[in-house]
Amino acid sequence: MLSTVGTYHVVDSHTLGQTTRVIFSGGPKLAGTSVREKREDFKARFEHLKGIWLTEPRGTVSAFGLLLVPSQVADFGAIFMGTTTYEDMCGHGTIGLAATLVALGTLQAGRDDGFTLEVPAGVVSVKVLWNEDGSFSGAKLYNIPSYVYGDPLLVDTTFGQVTVDLVHSGMIYALIDAGKLSLTLEPDNLPTIINTGVTLKDEIFAAFSTREDLTSQGLHGVLFYEEEPDHDGSCSSKHVLVVGPQRYDRSPCGTGTAARLTHLVQQGRIKEGGAYRAFNLHGSNFTARPAKMADGKITAEVEGTAHIMAFSNLVVEKTDPFVSGFRSRFWK
Structure with missing residues (x-):
């Protein structure tokens, strides 16, 4: 017989390589009206649960x-969390949630077209795509409206002067042409990609540290992209998001794809009816289109799919020496 301090019901999926663990039972009751307020309460009182759910x-x-929470303004609420961070919005996690809700029977073909989701950044909508046999095909996410922060920045860095475009698409991204750094976006080059991204993230943030509009939200990550020729009003590129040491997005990054789409629209390279295909390091892609363009902001439609990997009960025994988990570091 087990002597436990907690049991948590979770569903694990991956969205084109990046995992999402949805905690749908066993989570705490949180104070607050909005999802953002609930997240702040979680951070203040239940931070230790992240160690149980996510770390080794x-x-x-x-x-x-992704912790499912009640919402007063949408069908569901979601608190997104990495092992060391929280995110205001997450595209791959939202698509992973869609796959999870279908797997649990919460959403069904012929009855449910989609759902709305309150996240700390606001409310997004999701259209579920079905196969003819009623199984899950994928989802289209209609993201928080995105916009470019003015002109590109010229930042003096360890790697020389770098041109940086800042885009807000639920969080702030620094977009950098990898070719200008002679940085090859290939799996074998991943340690260099991550170390370069971590260094640039710190140096870019320092460059705009006097801008209150940016520092109040912080810089989520550096999105490296490789340019490819445009074709019939559409674009495609390989890109990699670096968030921190050891932290890069295995998926093509949903909100990062929305940021890059917004960047391309501002440049005039994608117009209404055009599309952007964003590939990850492993050859899978999201497809993004401008669903709405108004007042200098873009509502990006980001299409992708996710796959269920496991239904699990996480158990914490009283005698477990690693109740709060631990984090291993492999790269500097």
Whole structure:
């Protein structure tokens, strides 16, 4: 007989390589009206649960979690969390949630077209795509409106002067042409990609540290992209998001794809009816289109799919020496 301090029901999925662990039972009751307020209460009182849900030995270095919470303004609420961070919005996690809700029978073909989701950044909508046999095909996410922060920045960095475009698409991204750094976006080059991204993130943030509009939200990550020729009003590129040491997005990054789409629309390279295909390091892609353009902001439609990997009960025994988990570091 087990002597436990907690049991948590979770569903694990991956969205084109990046995992999402949805905690749908066993989570705490949170104070607050909005999802943002609930997240702040979670951070203040239940931070230790992240260690249980996401870090080793029950999780992994790259684990990502989504805590389902009630919402007063949408069908569901979601608190997004990495092992060391929280995110205001997450595209891959939202698509992973869609796959999870279908797997649990909460959403069904012929009855449910989609759902709305309150996240800390606001409310997004999701259209579920069905196969003819009623199984899950994928989802279209209609993201928080995105916009470019003015002109590109010229930043003096360890790697020389770098041109940086800042885009807000639920969080702030620094977009950088990898070719200008002679940075090859290939799996074998991943340690260099991550170390370069971490260094640039710190140096870019320092460059705009006097801008209150930016520092109040912080810089979520550096999105490296490789340019490819445009074709019939559409674009495609490989890109990699670096968030921090050991932290990069295995998926093509949903909100990062929305940011890059917004950047391309501002440049005039994608117009209404055009599309952007964003590939990850492993050859899978999201497809993004401008669903709405108004007042200098873009509502991006981001299409992708996710796959269920496990239905699990996470158990914490009283005698477990790693109740709060631990984090391993492999790269500087």
